[in-house]
Amino acid sequence: MKKILALVLALALVLSLCSFASAEGAKKKVGISMPTQSLERWNRDGTYLKEQFEAAGYDAILTYSDNKNDQQVNDIDNMLSDGVDLLIVSAIDGEGLNTCMDSAAEKGVPVLSYDRLIINDASKYYVSFDNYTVGKLQGQYVETALDLANAGDKTFNIEFTAGDPADNNAGYFFNGAFDVLKPYIDAGTLKVVSGQTEFQAVATAQWSTDTALARAQNILASYYADGTQLDAWLCSNDSTAAGVAQAIESDYAGTNAVVVTGQDGDIANLANIVDGKQTMTVYKNVANEAVVTLAVAKAILEGEVNGEELVKTFDVPCAFDTTSYFTSEGNFANSFLLVPSVITADNLQELVDIGLYQWDADQKYLLAK
Numbered sequence: 427m428k429k430i431l432a433l434v435l436a437l438a439l440v441l442s443l444c445s446f447a448s449a450e451g452a453k454k455k456v457g458i459s460m461p462t463q464s465l466e467r468w469n470r471d472g473t474y475l476k477e478q479f480e481a482a483g484y485d486a487i488l489t490y491s492d493n494k495n496d497q498q499v500n501d502i503d504n505m506l507s508d509g510v511d512l513l514i515v516s517a518i519d520g521e522g523l524n525t526c527m528d529s530a531a532e533k534g535v536p537v538l539s540y541d542r543l544i545i546n547d548a549s550k551y552y553v554s555f556d557n558y559t560v561g562k563l564q565g566q567y568v569e570t571a572l573d574l575a576n577a578g579d580k581t582f583n584i585e586f587t588a589g590d591p592a593d594n595n596a597g598y599f600f601n602g603a604f605d606v607l608k609p610y611i612d613a614g615t616l617k618v619v620s621g622q623t624e625f626q627a628v629a630t631a632q633w634s635t636d637t638a639l640a641r642a643q644n645i646l647a648s649y650y651a652d653g654t655q656l657d658a659w660l661c662s663n664d665s666t667a668a669g670v671a672q673a674i675e676s677d678y679a680g681t682n683a684v685v686v687t688g689q690d691g692d693i694a695n696l697a698n699i700v701d702g703k704q705t706m707t708v709y710k711n712v713a714n715e716a717v718v719t720l721a722v723a724k725a726i727l728e729g730e731v732n733g734e735e736l737v738k739t740f741d742v743p744c745a746f747d748t749t750s751y752f753t754s755e756g757n758f759a760n761s762f763l764l765v766p767s768v769i770t771a772d773n774l775q776e777l778v779d780i781g782l783y784q785w786d787a788d789q790k791y792l793l794a795k
Contacts, residue, residue, distance in 0.1 A: 561602025638669030
């Protein structure tokens with residue numbers, strides 16, 4: 427009887443150890459929620475993230491929410507029900523995810539805000555680019571292109587198109603650019619003929635190309651139809667820049683080249699840069715953003731997030747910041763901020779060199795690899 431009992435206990439111990447080993451060896455599951463597939467860049471982000479995590483041995487669930495906040499809430503709730511160990515979310519509305527964020531906190535599932543900050547304390551970690559610097563680079567480009575510092579009595583006309591008010595980043599982009607150009611506006615060197623300089627007046631819901639196009643056409647018809655010269659149009663990203671460039675091409679009465687800024691490096695916009703319809707874009711290497719996200723996610727899941735030390739391990743420039751982005755009053759996200767760069771017609775080869783783009787057969791336009 428003792429032998430039988432010993433065998434039973436031994437078998438139970440083996441089964442227990444096997445069960446423990448199985449649980450320990452189970453893949454961690456990561457939920458990745460992207461806002462939409464209607465903008466080129468989010469398709470790149472989602473693809474890079476999923477590939478990175480799966481190559482590292484994680485199970486990865488990827489969803490796109492068609493720019494609908496309710497759908498994103500539902501997508502995230504489904505991921506939580508599916509037992510994800512970590513959520514990576516690029517929010518459609520930074521303040522519209524409270525219910526599912528609260529659910530994540532209750533379940534003990536950490537949340538990493540990707541590119542767009544979630545305004546909820548459940549999201550303690552944030553991986554993005556230095557969004558204020560993105561706008562600053564756009565403003566500095568206009569400043570240099572028009573040689574505003576040496577303008578003397580000469581004046582220039584400029585208009586602004588900002589991003590989606592629901593996107594926390596949009597304000598940073600606009601403020602970064604406006605802070606560079608405001609001294610010239612105050613001095614009268616730069617004139618905003620439409621008078622539209624407040625963020626809410628120039629914002630573009632969902633970063634819509636069509637919305638940006640319609641507003642630009644209205645401004646051109648209302649303020650520039652008499653031949654008034656337009657010198658620059660500062661657009662916060664490429665989808666809005668595409669609408670503005672189209673309006674300038676079809677509705678602007680002037681013949682001068684207009685400086686048009688953008689951000690993201692969308693293929694159509696890179697072609698517009700080659701063709702002179704857009705002047706520059708601020709490029710954010712989302713492949714690098716995915717690499718940094720993976721490293722931060724690993725640290726979160728291992729319970730060892732030392733941001734100051736972690737950034738030293740990255741092969742790309744990245745700063746650790748705990749004072750710039752808040753999730754609620756007095757609470758700041760642990761932010762990992764990569765460095766953006768300016769792309770013009772003169773340095774498109776840089777995008778080929780990083781391995782994400784290639785030249786077409788005629789060596790004129792870029793294609794995504």
